[in-house]
Amino acid sequence: MPKATDSIPDAVLNVKSALTTAGAQDTVRIFEDKVPTAASAASVLGCEVAAITNSLIFELDGEPLLILASGAARVDTGLVADQLGTGRIRRAKPDFVLKHTGQEVGGVAPVGHPRPIRTILDTSLQEHPLLWAGAGDHNSMFSISYEELKVITNAEELHVR
Secondary structure, three states: OOOHHHHOOHHHHHHHHHHHHOOOOOOOEEOOOOOOOHHHHHHHHOOOHHHEEEEEEEEEOOEEEEEEEEOOOOOOHHHHHHHHOOOOOEEOOHHHHHHHHOOOOOOOOOOOOOOOOEEEEEHHHHHOOOEEEEOOOOOEEEEEOHHHHHHHHOOEEEOOO
16 A cells, blocks of 8 residues: 555655744645745735745855745845845756755745755735745745744845835
C-alpha cells in the first residue's frame, strides 16, 4: 500500500519538514490546479494579492539572496542594495534558482532549501495577519504569520519598494 506522501513532490516534503523542524505548524495545502503567480494564488485562497508572499531569488556577488515580498509589490533592487550596502542585485536565472533552492521558479518557498539562504522580509507584509507563501512547487502554498515567517527564515526586515 503506497504511503500518503508518495504523491507529494520532494520539494514540498522538504518544506513540510522545514516548517515542523522550525517549530511552525505544517499548514501546507496542495491544490489540483497550479498557483504559480500571486494573483492566481490569491484567487484560489480568497485573499488579497498583497497577503501572498512571493519568494524571489536574486543573485548578489554569486550567492543567492531570497527576498520575501508582497505579491502586490515590485522589488526595487537598487533600494535594497543601498540599504544592505552591497553591489548590484540581479534577478537570478531559473537554473541558479533551482540549484540553490531545489525548487523551480513560480514555486519557490521561503524554507526547505538545501542550505540556508540570506533572506530579506518585505516590511509591508506585516499589514496582514495571515500570509500565504509557496510551498516548493506550483501547486502548493502554506499559511503563516509575519512574525513566525521572520523567525523561521532568520530574515532581515527591509522596505523593498
